[in-house]
Amino acid sequence: SYINNLIIYDKEDFIIKIKKRNWEQKDIDYWQQYYISMTTLKMFNVLPISHYSVNGYIELADSYAYSYEYYWENDIFRRKIYQPYSIKKKWINNGGKVVQGEGMLPKSGDLLIITSSLKDVMTLYELGYTAIAPTSETSFVPEKYFEKQSSRFKRKLLFFDSDETGIKRSIELSEKWNIDYILIPRENDKDPKDISDFVKQNGKNSAEKIIKQTLSAKL
Numbered sequence: 001s002y003i004n005n006l007i008i009y010d011k012e013d014f015i016i017k018i019k020k021r022n023w024e025q026k027d028i029d030y031w032q033q034y035y036i037s038m039t040t041l042k043m044f045n046v047l048p049i050s051h052y053s054v055n056g057y058i059e060l061a062d063s064y065a066y067s068y069e070y071y072w073e074n075d076i077f078r079r080k081i082y083q084p085y086s087i088k089k090k091w092i093n094n095g096g097k098v099v100q101g102e103g104m105l106p107k108s109g110d111l112l113i114i115t116s117s118l119k120d121v122m123t124l125y126e127l128g129y130t131a132i133a134p135t136s137e138t139s140f141v142p143e144k145y146f147e148k149q150s151s152r153f154k155r156k157l158l159f160f161d162s163d164e165t166g167i168k169r170s171i172e173l174s175e176k177w178n179i180d181y182i183l184i185p186r187e188n189d190k191d192p193k194d195i196s197d198f199v200k201q202n203g204k205n206s207a208e209k210i211i212k213q214t215l216s217a218k219l
Contacts, residue, residue, distance in 0.1 A: 014094040016079050018067045019051040030064055030084070034196040035204050036122045043104060044122055045069040052081050054092060062086050068118050070098045080118075080135065095135030097142050101125075102132060105152070112153035114141065116160050116194060123196040124159075127208055137165065140173065157218070162186045162193040182214045 023038065027048050031041060047067045052059055062083040070078035073096050081092035101121040105112075113131040115121055124131040130153075134141050149156060158173055158181035160166035170181035184191075184198055192198040199207045 012094055012096040013076070014092075015053075015055050015076060016081065016092060016094050017053045018047070018049045018079065018081070020067075021048050021050040023048055026064070027066075033200045034119060034123050035126045035199045035207075036119070036196075037126065040122050040125060044101065044118065044125075045103070046118075046122075049081070052092065059089075062089075068100065070095060070100075071103075073097065078135075082119075091136075093135055097145075098135050099141050099145060100133040100135060105130060105132065108152050110154050112149055112156045113159045114146075114156065115158075116166065117196070119196045120159070120194050123199055123207075127195075127199075127204070127211065129211070131159070137161075140169075146177070157182060157215075159183075159195070162191075166193065180218045182211075182218060184210065185214075 028038060031037075045068065047069060049061050049065050049067050051061055052065070052067070061081070062085060064085055065081065065083045068080040068082060070080070072078070076094060076096070078095050078098045080095055081089075083090055100118040104125065109130050111130065113124060113129055115124065115131050115133050116137055117133050121131045121133050132141065140146070146156075156177075156179050158170050158179060160170050160181070160183070162183040162185070167183065170183065173179075174181045184193060184195065186193060192201050195207060195211070198210065202210075
């Protein structure tokens with residue numbers, strides 16, 4: 001793979017290292033668009049970074065660059081670099097079988113939402129919902145892990161992006177696991193396709209209403 005021409009790095013055996021930097025006002029403003037607070041970012045182990053390396057190749061990070069810090073698995077520290085405004089390197093990921101948001105789950109609960117990204121997990125957390133996400137849009141949480149959650153949560157629900165890929169995955173996984181899915185209603189391509197973008201465009205109160213309406217339609 002060409003280190004400098006890859007749009008998405010997503011490989012389990014990559015060694016990704018980071019150099020942290022201090023939080024700045026621009027970072028706070030960026031995440032606040034999605035109603036994600038500094039407190040929540042710290043709880044979910046999100047760090048601002050100035051540099052990162054992939055298998056020893058050191059790169060200067062974008063002005064807006066963050067590391068999602070996961071945990072050790074198979075002698076590799078798992079993390080995901082997120083550079084929201086980068087064209088070539090928006091995501092760099094060695095997450096493997098990591099479940100994003102797992103560390104913040106309660107021991108039990110009424111509802112567990114499986115969504116598309118950690119950003120959506122954190123927005124849902126701010127809205128009062130418990131959620132997890134696989135490490136990439138093309139993967140799903142490990143099957144054994146997913147099955148175990150039935151003893152922790154009374155109900156599980158899929159909440160992926162309202163685009164062609166997300167809808168297709170929702171239908172496939174809903175049929176495979178016999179669980180419901182919900183989607184953000186969209187009238188055209190300009191409408192937000194996930195809950196974090198919905199909050200950004202329409203505000204927290206509208207997001208709370210749309211989730212309650214969509215959930216009640218599934219009960």
